[in-house]
Amino acid sequence: MVILTRLNGKTFTLNALYIEQVEAFPDTTITLTNGKKLVVKETISEVEKHVVAFYRKINVLGLQQDMEV
Template sequence: MIQLTRLNGKPFSLNALFIEVIESFPDTTITLTNGHKYVVKEPEQEVSQKITSFYRDINVLSLRKGSEVLDDE
């Protein structure tokens, strides 16, 4: 889940796995795979960074080449 803020200032959590499209109209609008739309205060780039961080946390994205942690065996 990623933490976002509605335009009225109310924070909420959104499951980033269901995000299909992020657009700026100029407000950032997030469309989910089920068609639901959310308009948030965060800029598009910040939402993208939160999604990437979330994917890394749940191991959907692997570590970049050269940044792997090696086990001492």
């Protein structure tokens, strides 16, 4: 799970496995596998770092702890 921030400042957790794509319109918009869209304060780069850290934590795709983003 990753912790993100809505535009109103409230934080929420998201299961990163459900993220299909992340775009900037200019706000960062996350599209989930079910088609739902979430708009967050974090940049695309920040979302990517959170997701990679989550994947490392759960050892998805064999990502090693010592790899750099």
